[in-house]
Structure formats: structure tokens, C-alpha cells
Amino acid sequence: MSGFLEWLLGRLPVGWLQLVHNKARFASALAGVAFANILVFMQLGFFGALMGSVALPYQQMDADVLISSSDMNTLADAGPLPRQRLYEALAVNGVADATPLYYGKLDWKQADGTIRGLDVFGIDPAKPAFRFLRDNSKVKVLTLADHALIDIGTRNVVGDVLARIERGEPYAFEAKGRTLSVDGVFRIGGGFTTDGYLIVSDQTFLRLFPQRFAGAPNHVLVKAQPGVAARDLADRLSAVLPAYDSQARPVDVVTAREQAFQSTQRPVGMVFGFGIIIGTLVGSIIVYQVLATDVADHLKEYATFKAIGYRQGFFLGIVFEEAMVLAVAGFLPGVVISVLLYRLVAKATSLPLAMTMERPFIVLFGTLLMCGLSGLVATRRLARANPADLF
Amino acid sequence: MEKPLVISGVQHWFGEAEARKQVLYDIDLVVEKGSLTVLVGASGSGKTTLLTLAGCLRRLEAGSIRLLGQELYGASEEQLIACRRRLGFIFQAHNLHESLTAMENVRMGLEVHGVAAMRNWREACAHVLTSVGLSERLHYLPAKLSGGQKQRVAVARALIGNPEIVLADEPTAALDGESGLQVVSMLKRLGRERGTTTLMVTHDARILDRADRIVSLQDGRIIG
Incomplete structure (x- = not known):
């Protein structure tokens, strides 16, 4: 040396x-x-x-552009959006597909009486909004009322509940006055504001959250046609959609904006x-x-x-x-x-x-x-x- | 030919404002080339202060010192550094670096002269250490050397760069009589062979016998 x-x-x-x-x-x-x-x-x-x-939930979205309410700060706090925007988006050149995403929160009471806070995604089972659902055999189950999939990364779940669900044993719990049957798992992972995620169909979502209605999802996930850049598509969508209630941005831009919001405003x-x-x-x-x-x-x-x-x-x-x-x-x-x-x-x-x-x-x-x-x-x-x- | 060291009208003070105390008054001194000049005087007489002024270790406040042709009054830091490199300073305390071996300490005295001087540095350092009787202790850390041996390493470090003037502050205080005389003989020989000038502060009576000139200071004034 x-x-x-x-x-x-x-x-x-x-x-x-x-x-x-x-x-x-x-x-x-x-x-x-x-x-x-x-x-x-x-x-x-x-x-x-x-x-x-x-970034975790954004990274799993099967989308290039996200249409959200114009006052959105975070994925969770975005207000409802007229479903009309989804159909308007489908008419825009370069859009391959669009699917709604409903967002809610519910408490999951554990066997020991403690509560886990879950963020709930309501999706259209025919057009799943997340990449990991593409080849998930359990997606079909969601078409049945009150069936759900749970995030295997959910924090501090009591006992071997998640492992059993993963093995294929349905697990039932009560939330919002209904009995939910959890039939399968996916992975996102909890964050600072939530312990984990739950995915249900849009129909089940509306049963769990009766104050919400089908005509107003929180986000619309848009897929671009091959060869169309997310940024260009977002610009095209922005030109069509009314700025007073909605905004269209590439998913990575939305992610970066929420990260900036969380690090400087929260x-x-x-x-x-x-x-x-x-x-x-x-x-x-x-x-x-x-x-x-x-x-x-x-x-x-x-x-x-x-x-x-x-x-x-x-x-x-x-x-x-x-x-x-x-x-x-x-x-x-x-x-x-x-x-x-x-x-x-x-x-x-x-x-x-x-x-x-x-x-x-x-x-x-x-x-x-x-x-x-x-x-x-x-x-x-x-x-x-x-x-x-x-x- | 210019004398190696010409001191004229030097005054010096220590302390600030109220506590300011004059320690040197109107010092005039000319040192001949190749000579061994000894400064004597009681402690507090100002002899070490004079030595450090001549050695560019202190800034000159009043008067003039011409060292090897360079005026020290108002000299820039660069000029002072250039002067220091032409001197060999032997301190009262050996001031060796505790983390470096005898060889490495001596090497520091050579390395300051740049890359060219470093050619064959091992031989040069070993040679000068041998000449002060430390051939068996080349790779010892100072902690493993006796007080006298440490002081001899310090002498070797001062001499390795072939200084034109050696300034020594009680160099023999830590040495036994025998090795003290050896060091003085060496300095005298350097004076004869290379014209190396030595200015030394000492109380050692045996050295006084061998000095070319003895300058006596008292309360900041030269009295003889």
C-alpha cells in the first residue's frame, strides 16, 4: 500500500x-x-x-398514458372523472385501447383484531389495467360478484393467510358490510400510505363503494398503438379532452410528478x-x-x-x-x-x-x-x- | 564577495499591544563564509529568536538580514521558502516525524529539493546516517531510538541537502560529550571542505573552544 x-x-x-x-x-x-x-x-x-x-403501482400499469382529473396530486387522491372521457379518448388517432380504473380504500380486519389498510383498484376484468393480470388465471374469477385478488406484498398479514391464498385456497373476509372472497394474488408491495393493494372488478367496486357510480372512474388507462410515442399521444389527448376536468400525461410523467409532490409537499x-x-x-x-x-x-x-x-x-x-x-x-x-x-x-x-x-x-x-x-x-x-x- | 549572513539593525518584539515586549535591540552581525559562529547568552537573551529570524522561521519586523544575498525584510513567502531550502536547521528538540523511520525522516530533507535530488536517495540517506554513526539504525522509528540517536538523525536531515548555512539551536544538548564533539567536527569539516557556514546557539564549553567566533547576547543586545 x-x-x-x-x-x-x-x-x-x-x-x-x-x-x-x-x-x-x-x-x-x-x-x-x-x-x-x-x-x-x-x-x-x-x-x-x-x-x-x-412508483410501484404505476410501473405495473398496462398503459402508456394516464387520463386523470385535472386536480390530481397522487394516484389515490384523484377525483372522479366523467366516463365520457374514456370514449372520447378511444376516438383519438393512435389510441389502441382504454380502460377505467376505480380507486378506493378499505380496512382489512386481521384475525388478531388489528387493521390493515388496503388500497382497492376496481378494474374491467375484460381489459385488465395491470400488466401482471395479463397471464393471471384468476382474473376470470373477478367477474363474479365480491371476488378479489390481493397483493402478496401486503405488510404484516397475520398468520399464513397470503401463502394459503397463493396455494389456491380462497380466503373470505368482511369489509364495507360485504363478504369478499380472495381467490388469488399479485405483487405490487405496500408503501408509506398503504399496507397493500386489493383488485376487484368494477362491479364489485361499486358494491363496496355505493357512493361511487359507474359513470365516474378515477383514471383512464390508455394504450398507444405500436409506434406511437406516449408523449405525442398525451399531447393529442390533451388537445381533445377538456382541461377543466381532465389531463392526459404519459405514465412516467405522472409518476415523476407524484414523486415530486410526495418529496416536496408531504x-x-x-x-x-x-x-x-x-x-x-x-x-x-x-x-x-x-x-x-x-x-x-x-x-x-x-x-x-x-x-x-x-x-x-x-x-x-x-x-x-x-x-x-x-x-x-x-x-x-x-x-x-x-x-x-x-x-x-x-x-x-x-x-x-x-x-x-x-x-x-x-x-x-x-x-x-x-x-x-x-x-x-x-x-x-x-x-x-x-x-x-x-x- | 558577499558574506553569507549580514545582519544589521535588527529589532524584534513579542506579544501584542500592552504586552508587547522588545526582545532584540539593534543587532549587527556579519558571519564569515565557512566559519563556526557561536551565539551565547542567558536564557531570554534573544539568541534563539535571532537564530529563527536568520533561518526564515520568523518574519523580520525591523532591520535587515541579508541571507545568501537575499534580503529577508519584506521578502515574499516564495523567497523565504527558497531561502529555507538552502539552509540546514537543527532544532533544540529533534522534531523528527514519529511515523517515519530514520531513513524516511532524512529523505524528507532531500525530497524538498525535487525529483532530481531524489536520484539515488537511498544511498545518499544511508551515507549521511552512517556518517553520524547510525548505520545500524536506518529503518528504526524515532520511538525506538535514544535521545542522542534521534538528535543525530535530525543532524543528518539538516545536512542531507548540502546546505550553505547550518543553523543549530543547542544541537548537542541531547548528545553525550563524545557524539556532541563528533557533530561539531563534522560541521567544521564541512566548513573547511565545502565552505558551509554554521551559526549555533550553545552552552557547551567544549564547542566554544572550537568556535571561530563567539558572539555574546544579553537582554537582546550584542555585548561582545
């Missing part, structure tokens, strides 16, 4: 030798950097889980956003402390080097060298522990908490940057001092 750094730096790797000389301090400095990394990774993970869980998103900022600050302070203490402890040696004739850049080089070693060596345990913690939290919360490809690079880059800046500040004291005053 020493030889490699000597080759890399073209000088004696004083920073490295200094770090490994005091093993206990090196270990605690590494622990500090790793801790700062874990802190930031966890906050990024939570934030990512929020973004991911928002408390949970802002909490995690602040968490990232605080984590970065705390991490920076830890790194600065480590480097500043190290500079203070070696002031005498640095003063001697300064007396010999070394320039300020040389000391910056030593501290940068230390900063880079700490950043990289602290990052490795940090990323490993974070991945393990992600798994633990994902298991405990059923949230889509996972390491993305780019996140480690972002954190490593941020760590290098913070270590570098800290090193710059830490060596400032050395810059103007008379060497004789430092002994």
Missing part, C-alpha cells in the same frame, strides 16, 4: 504512514467515516423507498429530504473533526517540514492523502453495513429499500468531496503561521 501510494504521489506517502502509525486513531477515524456513510445511505434509502413505493418526503441534509452535515463534521485533530497533533512535524522549505501545497497534499484514504477505506465497511441494514429494514417494513447502482458512487463522491473540503479547512491554520511559532 505504501509503495503504491509512493508511486502514485511521487513522494513519501507521509499521510498514509501517519495514519497507520496510530492504529487506534486510524480505526476510530474509519469508524467515524463509515458511520457518516451509513447515516447518509440510510436517509437516501428511506427517501428512495418513498420514491420507489410511489411531510414524510420532507423529513427524509432533511434527513439527507442532516446526515451529510453530521458526516462532514465527523470527517472534519478527524482531519483537524490529526493536523493539530502533527503541527510540530509540519512546522519542521515548513522550516525545511516545504510549501503549503505539500501539507494540503498530506491532508488530502489522508482524506482520500479515510474516504475510501471508510466507505467500504459503510456500504456493506448499509446493504445489510437495508435488508433488515426492508424486511421489517415491507418497503422497497434497496441499494441502487448509482447511490454508492454518489455517496463516495460526496465523501471524497467532504473529506477534501475538510482537509482544506483543517490546513488553513498552517498557512500563515511562522514555523517558529508552531514548535
Whole structure:
């Protein structure tokens, strides 16, 4: 390592030798950097889980463009839309098909008396709105009244209910004064606002939610003809549909808009956003402390080097060298522990908490940057001092 | 030919405002090339301050010091750095880097002169360490060396760059009589062979015997 750094730096790797000389301090400095990394990774993970869980139902939609009420913020809060818009959409050039989506919420009382909140999708069984229903043999069952499919990713279901449903044993529970029979499963996964999802036919939906009526779905899912871009189709639909009650946007645009809404307008998103900022600050302070203490402890040696004739850049080089070693060596345990913690939290919360490809690079880059800046500040004291005053 | 060190009218103060205290008054001193000049005086007489001013380790506030042809009064940081590289400074405390071996500490004195100086650095460092009697201790960390051995590493570090002037602040304080004299002999030999000039602060009577000139300071003034 020493030889490699000597080759890399073209000088004696004083920073490295200094770090490994005091093993206990090196270990605690590494622990500090790793801790700062874990802190930031966890906050990024939570934030990512929020973004991911928002995107989950959209990703499964068998659609290119979504027509929703013009005041929609989230998939769940979109108001009813005149069904007329569906027929108007079908008349637009480039539209292959369109299907309604009704959206409601119901409580599922568990065997132990606790409640799971489920988001309910009412769909047309003849034109299923979700991709995973295309080859789901149970879809036909939905045409029967009061039959449903449940999200196998539903959080904290008591007992082996989901496993039994998956094996093909129908499961009945009461909700909204009706007895629902759950005959099969699909997978979306719960989020921050719901424990899981339930899919019923539009007819069953209207029985569960008698205040809703068939003429007003929450969304209309539009499929484009092959070769027609979602963006172009959305523009064409927008031109036809009245803007005062509806808007047509590509599904990925809707997803991005809801993610932006959740992260900037809703408390949970802002909490995690602040968490990232605080984590970065705390991490920076830890790194600065480590480097500043190290500079203070070696002031005498640095003063001697300064007396010999070394320039300020040389000391910056030593501290940068230390900063880079700490950043990289602290990052490795940090990323490993974070991945393990992600798994633990994902298991405990059923949230889509996972390491993305780019996140480690972002954190490593941020760590290098913070270590570098800290090193710059830490060596400032050395810059103007008379060497004789430092002994 | 210009003298290596010409000090004239140097005054110096320590502290700020009310606590400001003058430590040097109108110092005039010319040091001859290749000579061994010794500064003596009680503690607080200002001899170390004078040495650090001449060694570019402190900024000159009043007066003039011409070091190897460079005026230090108002000199830029770059000029001071250039001067420091032509000096060899031996400190009262050895000031070795605890994380570096004897060889590496000496190497630091050579590396400052750039890539060209680093050719055959191993041989050069080993040679100068051998000349101070440390051939058996090349790869020891300072913690494994005695006080005298550490001081000899510091001497080697000061001499590795072939300095034109050696400034030494009680270099023999940590050395036994024998090795103290060895160091002085070495400096005198360098003076004869290469014209290396030495300015040294010391109380060591045996060194005074071998000095070319003894300058005595008292309360910030040269008295003889």
C-alpha cells in the first residue's frame, strides 16, 4: 500500500504512514467515516423507498398514458372523472385501447383484531389495467360478484393467510358490510400510505363503494398503438379532452410528478429530504473533526517540514492523502453495513429499500468531496503561521 | 564577495499591544563564509529568536538580514521558502516525524529539493546516517531510538541537502560529550571542505573552544 501510494504521489506517502502509525486513531477515524456513510445511505434509502413505493403501482400499469382529473396530486387522491372521457379518448388517432380504473380504500380486519389498510383498484376484468393480470388465471374469477385478488406484498398479514391464498385456497373476509372472497394474488408491495393493494372488478367496486357510480372512474388507462410515442399521444389527448376536468400525461410523467409532490409537499418526503441534509452535515463534521485533530497533533512535524522549505501545497497534499484514504477505506465497511441494514429494514417494513447502482458512487463522491473540503479547512491554520511559532 | 549572513539593525518584539515586549535591540552581525559562529547568552537573551529570524522561521519586523544575498525584510513567502531550502536547521528538540523511520525522516530533507535530488536517495540517506554513526539504525522509528540517536538523525536531515548555512539551536544538548564533539567536527569539516557556514546557539564549553567566533547576547543586545 505504501509503495503504491509512493508511486502514485511521487513522494513519501507521509499521510498514509501517519495514519497507520496510530492504529487506534486510524480505526476510530474509519469508524467515524463509515458511520457518516451509513447515516447518509440510510436517509437516501428511506427517501428512495418513498420514491420507489410511489412508483410501484404505476410501473405495473398496462398503459402508456394516464387520463386523470385535472386536480390530481397522487394516484389515490384523484377525483372522479366523467366516463365520457374514456370514449372520447378511444376516438383519438393512435389510441389502441382504454380502460377505467376505480380507486378506493378499505380496512382489512386481521384475525388478531388489528387493521390493515388496503388500497382497492376496481378494474374491467375484460381489459385488465395491470400488466401482471395479463397471464393471471384468476382474473376470470373477478367477474363474479365480491371476488378479489390481493397483493402478496401486503405488510404484516397475520398468520399464513397470503401463502394459503397463493396455494389456491380462497380466503373470505368482511369489509364495507360485504363478504369478499380472495381467490388469488399479485405483487405490487405496500408503501408509506398503504399496507397493500386489493383488485376487484368494477362491479364489485361499486358494491363496496355505493357512493361511487359507474359513470365516474378515477383514471383512464390508455394504450398507444405500436409506434406511437406516449408523449405525442398525451399531447393529442390533451388537445381533445377538456382541461377543466381532465389531463392526459404519459405514465412516467405522472409518476415523476407524484414523486415530486410526495418529496416536496408531504411531510414524510420532507423529513427524509432533511434527513439527507442532516446526515451529510453530521458526516462532514465527523470527517472534519478527524482531519483537524490529526493536523493539530502533527503541527510540530509540519512546522519542521515548513522550516525545511516545504510549501503549503505539500501539507494540503498530506491532508488530502489522508482524506482520500479515510474516504475510501471508510466507505467500504459503510456500504456493506448499509446493504445489510437495508435488508433488515426492508424486511421489517415491507418497503422497497434497496441499494441502487448509482447511490454508492454518489455517496463516495460526496465523501471524497467532504473529506477534501475538510482537509482544506483543517490546513488553513498552517498557512500563515511562522514555523517558529508552531514548535 | 558577499558574506553569507549580514545582519544589521535588527529589532524584534513579542506579544501584542500592552504586552508587547522588545526582545532584540539593534543587532549587527556579519558571519564569515565557512566559519563556526557561536551565539551565547542567558536564557531570554534573544539568541534563539535571532537564530529563527536568520533561518526564515520568523518574519523580520525591523532591520535587515541579508541571507545568501537575499534580503529577508519584506521578502515574499516564495523567497523565504527558497531561502529555507538552502539552509540546514537543527532544532533544540529533534522534531523528527514519529511515523517515519530514520531513513524516511532524512529523505524528507532531500525530497524538498525535487525529483532530481531524489536520484539515488537511498544511498545518499544511508551515507549521511552512517556518517553520524547510525548505520545500524536506518529503518528504526524515532520511538525506538535514544535521545542522542534521534538528535543525530535530525543532524543528518539538516545536512542531507548540502546546505550553505547550518543553523543549530543547542544541537548537542541531547548528545553525550563524545557524539556532541563528533557533530561539531563534522560541521567544521564541512566548513573547511565545502565552505558551509554554521551559526549555533550553545552552552557547551567544549564547542566554544572550537568556535571561530563567539558572539555574546544579553537582554537582546550584542555585548561582545
